[in-house]
Amino acid sequence: MWIALSFWGASIAFCIAVSLYLCGRIESSRVRRWGATGKLLRYE
Amino acid sequence: MSISYLIVFGGYLAFLTWTCLKSMKEVESLSDFTTGGHRMGLLLGVGTSVATWVSVASVMGVPGQLYRTGVAAIIGWVAGWFLATAVMPILAYKVRRPELPARTFPEFIRMRFEPFERISGLQLIVAALMLVGYFVFCHLQVVGFGIVFNTITGIRYEYAIFAFLVLLPLTSLRGFWSVAATDTLNAVLILVGLAFGTGAILYASGGLGPILDAVATTTAPTNVGGEPLEPGILLSPAGTFGWSVLMGIFMSNALGASVAPHWINRFMAPRNSKAAVLQMMWTVIALIPIFLCLIVIGLGAKALLPSLPADKTTDYIMPLIVQNYAPPFVGALTLIALLAAAVSTANSMLLNCGTSLYYDLYRSLYPDRRFDDDRATRHLRYSVLVLGLLSVISAIKPPVLLAMGFTYVYGAFGAAFMWPVWFGLFWKRMNRAGAYAGIIVGVAAFVAAKAMGADNPFVVGAGLSLLATLAGVFLSPAPPKEAYEAYFDADVSPSTRAVALRIRRESDHAHETQGAAPLAAEAKA
Numbered sequence: 001m002w003i004a005l006s007f008w009g010a011s012i013a014f015c016i017a018v019s020l021y022l023c024g025r026i027e028s029s030r031v032r033r034w035g036a037t038g039k040l041l042r043y044e
Numbered sequence: 045m046s047i048s049y050l051i052v053f054g055g056y057l058a059f060l061t062w063t064c065l066k067s068m069k070e071v072e073s074l075s076d077f078t079t080g081g082h083r084m085g086l087l088l089g090v091g092t093s094v095a096t097w098v099s100v101a102s103v104m105g106v107p108g109q110l111y112r113t114g115v116a117a118i119i120g121w122v123a124g125w126f127l128a129t130a131v132m133p134i135l136a137y138k139v140r141r142p143e144l145p146a147r148t149f150p151e152f153i154r155m156r157f158e159p160f161e162r163i164s165g166l167q168l169i170v171a172a173l174m175l176v177g178y179f180v181f182c183h184l185q186v187v188g189f190g191i192v193f194n195t196i197t198g199i200r201y202e203y204a205i206f207a208f209l210v211l212l213p214l215t216s217l218r219g220f221w222s223v224a225a226t227d228t229l230n231a232v233l234i235l236v237g238l239a240f241g242t243g244a245i246l247y248a249s250g251g252l253g254p255i256l257d258a259v260a261t262t263t264a265p266t267n268v269g270g271e272p273l274e275p276g277i278l279l280s281p282a283g284t285f286g287w288s289v290l291m292g293i294f295m296s297n298a299l300g301a302s303v304a305p306h307w308i309n310r311f312m313a314p315r316n317s318k319a320a321v322l323q324m325m326w327t328v329i330a331l332i333p334i335f336l337c338l339i340v341i342g343l344g345a346k347a348l349l350p351s352l353p354a355d356k357t358t359d360y361i362m363p364l365i366v367q368n369y370a371p372p373f374v375g376a377l378t379l380i381a382l383l384a385a386a387v388s389t390a391n392s393m394l395l396n397c398g399t400s401l402y403y404d405l406y407r408s409l410y411p412d413r414r415f416d417d418d419r420a421t422r423h424l425r426y427s428v429l430v431l432g433l434l435s436v437i438s439a440i441k442p443p444v445l446l447a448m449g450f451t452y453v454y455g456a457f458g459a460a461f462m463w464p465v466w467f468g469l470f471w472k473r474m475n476r477a478g479a480y481a482g483i484i485v486g487v488a489a490f491v492a493a494k495a496m497g498a499d500n501p502f503v504v505g506a507g508l509s510l511l512a513t514l515a516g517v518f519l520s521p522a523p524p525k526e527a528y529e530a531y532f533d534a535d536v537s538p539s540t541r542a543v544a545l546r547i548r549r550e551s552d553h554a555h556e557t558q559g560a561a562p563l564a565a566e567a568k569a
Contacts, residue, residue, distance in 0.1 A: 001256070003281040004115040007123035007294075008335075012328055015130030019325035022137045026318045031534045034141060035318025043086065043318040 049196055052376040056233070056384065060214040063225040082145060084224065084313040089323035091228025092392070093310055094330045097125065098234050099181075099389035100188025100359075103338060103382050105447025107365075108358030110342025112266050114259065116283025117342070120290050121447055122335050124297025129328045131302045136311035136320035138469040142530035144544040145312050149174065149305035150404040151547070152312070156468045157479040159526050159543045162411055166479055171404030173460060173487060174305050177453045178397040182435035184449045185390035187442040188359070192382045195363035205439050211387050212394070212432045223391050224313075230388035231330070237381025238337035244370035244378075245344035252340070255347045264350030266358060278346065292500030296451050300458025300502060303465045306396045341365065359446050394435075398427035411550050452494065459490035459505025463513040469531055474513075475523040481516035482509045 023041065026034050035043040084092075102125070109117035139145070139152065146152035150171040154164040190205035197204065214226075249255050260279050263272045277283060282290050301307070314320040345365040352361060366378045402424050407413075463482040467474035490505030498504055529540040 001115050001279050004118035004123070007119045008126055011123055011126035011130045012332065015126070015133065015328040016325060018130065019133040019321050022133055022321045023318055026137070026321070029534065033143060033316060034534070035316035037318075041322065043314075043316060043322060 046372050046376070048372040048376040049379070052373070052380045053196075056380050057211075057214075059229060060211065060226060060387075063229060064214045066225060082140075082312060083315050084319070085315065086319055086322055086326065088224045088228055089310075089314050089319065090326045090330060091231045092224040093323055093327040094231040094334070095227035095234065095385070095388035096306065096310070096392045097129070097327065097331060098231065098334055098385050099450070100185050100191075100382070100386045101446045101450040102335070103234065103238070103385040104188050104191065104359050104362045105450065106335075106338045107342035107345060107362045108360075109447050110339065111345050111352075111361045112358045113283040113285060114278030114280065115343075116281060116285050116290055117447075118339060119281060120285070120293035121297055121451075122339065124294045125301060126328060126331070126335075127294075127298035128301035129324060129331070131298075132307060132311070132324040133321040135302065135308065135465065135469065136314075136324055137317055138531050139308055139311040140314055140317045140320040142544065143536070144530075144541070144548055147312065147548075148399055148404055149308045150400065150408075152308060153464065153468075153479065154408075155544065155547055156527055156531070157464070157474075157476045157523070159524070159547065163408060166476070166483070167404055167408050169480075169483060170305070170461075171400040171408070173457075173483075174400040175397060175405070177457055178306070178393045178400065179431065179435060179438075180449060180453050181393040182390055182397060182431065183438045183442075184446050185386045185393065186435050186439040188446055189383060189386035189390070190439060191359055192363050192379055192386065195360070195367055196376075196379050196383075202440055205436050208387075208390070208436055209432060212391070212429070223388075223395055226391065227388045230384040233384045234381045234388075235330075235334055237378040237384075238334055238341070240374040241366050241370055241378035241381075242337040242340045242344075244374050245341050245348070245365065248369040249344050249347045255340070255344045258347035259343050262346060262350055264346075266352060267356070268351045268354050270351070270354075278343075288499045292455075292502055293451055295500070295506075296455035296458060296502040299462055299506065300451075300454035300456070302458075303461045304454060304457045305461070306392060308465065309396065390432075390435075394428050394432055397431045398424050401431070402427045455494075455502040455505070456487055456490050458502055459486035459509055462486070462506055463510055467513065467517075468528075472528045472532065473517060473522055474528075475517055475520055476527075477520035478513045478517035482513035485509050485512035 020040065027036050027038070027040060030036050037044065102121070106117060106121050109121060113120075142155075146155050148171075150167040153170050154161070154167040158164040158166050186205050186208050189208045190201045193199065193204035193207050194201040199207075246252065246255075249258075256279070261275055262278065263275055265272050273284070285293070310323075311320045314323055341362065345361045348369055349361070349365060352358065352364070356364070362382065363379055366375050370378060402420075406423075407420075460483045463486070464474070464479040467478065467482075486505050486509030489508040490501050493501035493504035525537065526540045526543045529536045530544065
């Protein structure tokens, strides 16, 4: 049961980490058209 | 049908009609119809993504698989689909980068690999594969719809599926905006309905502890008169599958679903690249409570109803358990949530099916014909209606379990499209020959491996597709910069912009000619 749930939990953690990293990359690119706004979780 | 069911179902129909009328104002062009004009905000984006994920394969198939095979279904389906969603932000980040993005998945393949072809063979092949795959998806949603409608009304399944045709015009005929609006409210309904259903199951079974105790010791067969289960098998990670088969299912769902064309289409709709990334991150977070409910219901069902009647498949477990153990109003809410799941995924799949048929096959074959918007959207609606009717007819005798059906199609999509999509977005050297080889070998190898009974046909298909892709890439010249530049650089060359404009103009004369004029002049300069 716990092995099965850990597969699931790892996928969720990976998704959040990857998304925040990509938002950070968009911010560091400063390309407004890609959604850079100066704030990590804002897109326009 | 009790009064509770009538009230909840009537409210649901009223809400579908309202969202349909509201979204009628939003559709102005073919681009609006196919991808919402690339201006989708985060709330609608998350709503439509959640509702598309939560199909009958998840709300009925997953509890059914948990009931049949135990917690292995969490690895095979739940973790598989979450891993697919987890890697989607990486794809979304690139797909939505171009200033002039594609409007459909086959058009994306054309722009990336055959930007100079008048008639793109790759676009036609991909559209044909999508047409088949999404037709199977629609068929599975109609099967799920029929099972729930049969449970609610008592109308025989063979007739109940035709009620789907009543809901179809309310959800699909206004294109992407209609699909997104109904999906968002469907997602809320699904979450509320499942939460109530889970509460009822927990109450009826005495809580999580008794459920786990019952699942750990039960030997009751899945169907009355069937083979008894080994004690404890339902709580072992590989369950009744064995690791090899389970990993095949997990990989098909995870890697195959991540490159499924309808998801690539979803990444084209948000306003920009960051909105596309955030859309998938919030989708994963919103899916957590929904899948927690499904896990509790699936395992709780085994504790409450140890064996199904001999003539019922495990796809029936969800509606049966809710109807028998939840109070009438809660049961009605949960079963309507199941209908919402079927309708919200079916409309999205039908839109993909219709778009592939009309936009990517028919219009691509006749690039010189002019199509005005009214005529184009009318033709698209006819396509959606006819495909809806055909999927209802095909569902009269359902051949496979819901969740397994999804796994087969995701496996085929993954084997065919994984390398062309990933390499196309992240490797400049990826070229046309590699895409042709990868797609054709991938799908052929998957079908052959499946037909020969391989444990893991996805690995066979994707493995051979990788070899074919690499051979194609290294045995042929590098692609022109117009093919890849938009996915790698913020500022593209005038020639790249001109190519994107030409492709969009060829597909949508009425709007792209006007909107593109300043860009075209700039590109020329």
